[in-house]
Amino acid sequence: MIRLFKNLKFRLIATLGVVLFILFYGFGHIVIKTLENSYQQALEASLFTVLKDIKHDFHEDPDKEIAFEETKKEFDVPLLYAQIVAYDSMSNIPTIIQRSDDSEEETLNIEPSIIQQIFEHPDEIVFSTMSNTKLTQKKIYIGTMFLAQKEYQMLFLQCAMPYDKHTPQIKEMISTLWIGLSLVLCIILVIAYILISKSLFNVQRVTNTAKAISTQDLHSTIPQTHIAYEIDDLIDTFNTLLNELQHAYAQVKQFGQNASHELKTPLTIIKGEVEVGLRKERTAEEYQHILNNVGKEVNTLHNVIEKILFLSSSTKADLKKHFSEVYLDEVLLDAIQEKNALAEQKNIALRIETLEPQNIQGNATLLKIALSNLIDNAIKYSPKNTTIHIALKPHELLIHDEGMGIKKEDLEHIFEQFYRGDANQTTTEGSGLGLAIVKNIFDLHDCTIVVQSHVGKGTSVLVSF
Template identity: 25%
Template sequence: MDRHSFQQANRTSAGNAPPAPAPKRRLPRRQSITARLVLMSAASALFIFALTGIVLYTVLKGELLRHERDGLVTTLNDIGYQIGRAGSTERWERVQLKLAALSQADQRVSFWISGADARFRYGDQARLNPAAITPDSNTVGMLKIPGKEYPLHIMTRTMPAFEDRPEVYVTVGIDTEPYFEMRRTFLVSTLVFSLLGIVLAVISSYWIARAGLAPLRRMSARAQSFSPRKLSARMSAEALPEELSALAHAFNGALERIEEAYTQLEAFNADVAHELRTPLANLIGETQVALARERSAGEFKDVLQSNLEELDRIRSIVNDMLFLARSDQGEAATALVQARVADEVQKTVDFFEFVLDDAGMAITTSGDTDATALMETALFKRALTNLIQNAIQHSPVGALIRVDIAAQQDSVRISVTNPGEAIDPRHLPRLFDRFYRVDTSRHEINGSHGHGLGLAIVKAVARMHGGRAFASSEDGRNSIGFTISRS
């Protein structure tokens, strides 16, 4: 391969190289309920053990210090009685011997006696720090002795002058090694047992969480077994705890709504396919017949005219379906105006003048002709047009159709009533379902028929105006209508 070919190959390879893969989006880490409960239990146990340990340590420290103070007070009282009566050097010698004996008997105890006269002193005065002495105070002081790891707890009392002895200060010290060792032992023991308690709390909380969440895991496994082919399956709530029972009922309610929506969707798809199949079959059939042999321009024009009618019907079905889809998504009427209901009704009735003449029918308007409502007039006329068309299609020749307007507290009620075959009460709630027909054999003027979306649009328009659709059938008269909000 020459240099030119090598460079061209490199350019071709670089141009065809696949793009670098996009970095994967990292999903947030999900924490299990078990781990969360264990962590909360560990935090709770840590807080409780720490609080309990602090309280107990504080109480123990106070009690040990009180015990030390009581011992110092008792010792001062014992030797204070003898020192108070030792007013001569002879008696003072006996006091010194007594103090030496006490020091030897309990090596934790130390004594100091200081004063202006050196003859009435006791103990190594160099080791006694004057700054640590607080005479006649019930508080326990601390005296650091060089060479000792632990300080001494001390207490000092003033002894007044007696005979030859001047005023002296008696200081008693107790070694704090047992005091601090006990505190340390208690602190270490508390920490060890607290950590052990936290570990046990974590283990027990994990076991409790696993056991407590077992019904939830079974519920999850049951939910995973559901599929679109088994929409009738339900979650059994009887064996579940009270907290999960409410969740199971809510889940079952959601499944019921999904099953109902799925069933309606299947029926809707079948109805749409059925409604579109007929005009499409007509279009295909007429086109095939027209193309089967040579035709004149006039004949082709007739075929195209017939096809146009079928195409217009398909367009009408598609437009109505799109309108209902927008209504199902929560679309509301926007171009609202405060209008007089009777005026809008009359405009719609005038539109049917020639149709009524051909059918030998008439329409009368009655009720509250002064009622007003907040409406989008185009949608209002569309709903009323569908109601009047439905009444014309299912009324005998020469029938009188009545449009009633009734003003209510918060809404206006518009109903279209026509004579005709009675409608079974079981069909009334479903009249506003899409493509629903009570009986395909029911009388229709001139064989005309809709495509089964007219009353569904009436219901959608009513909902978009904050109202509802209704239907009734009694005494040989069928009444269908809707309400809209007045403001």
């Protein structure tokens, strides 16, 4: 039972059924109440007419006995319970003066509250109900009005008719409404069940397709149903997320392969150096040479691991919380000064063509890392006795070197983690993480970076802020 209540189809049908039941039978109740009120108003109108007619005849000849039977025939009333009541204001005791034949010596109720209402509003008719099984099994609807006053007595006229709240017509209407509305409710629920089943079938198909997708099937997508916009929108959202996950999975897989390669090489060298040192006794100079090689490879490992941690742990939201106004021209000058010594070793000139003030919201330390990496790459891949041109203009930074350039097939991969072109792997040292970090930092600052290169002529890096 609990499982049934957790079923979405059951809950939708049950909720719809309850809502429609309330609406339909609320409507039916209003219709029946309207008919009952109409019948009661019609009965009051009949009693009003009869009472006024009898009162008119009484005022024309007060001493003449009222002919209730003639009035009954005149207005075509099947049953008419009528009586004239004399109310003694001294004793407060009502006395029946005259009754209609239909009353069968039974007395109609006249409550003190009715008399009080007539005292307050003598021209009005007060309606009330009573039950008397000797007269009828139905209720009796009574109209009471002031007739005349004789000395210490007040005369009241009462006329009544049998009153059945549910007339045959109303009973028939109730049956019709119950059957009709129940049938309509069942039809609507059946149609709703079919539509909901069809919609949920498409959802289940989407679910089954999603379950069938595995990490080995990276290019699968869920086909659109072309039946419901909401479901197709959900499929589009899921496919977008799936594409991002597939891309991320591919990157992680490639990252793992490249990371394992980059870490394996220095570890192999360290292991080899240690094994060489342990084979036999060596001189202090030989041990020092071995330790220098080991230390160099340890530094390489340290740099690679630091960059891997940076790429994997830094989040855009966390870093942006600590952004402040940064003077980019000052950060660029610091980066140039830091790399000046490295450039002088190869007799490379770092020429500042333009340096205009530029303020942005960001992290100065990260921006310096990115700019230092760009300048460092330009120095690494430039031959001796060349010039690196640097220009900072409003909203853009250009760094152009006269180095070996980058092949067209390598250019689109340069920002991938651990990617290094074939030529770079043999000519320069590096881990393949520098430009990946640069791209991450500039993306964090909502900056775009574009690299253009020609083999043998040099490379230009344009950063737009």
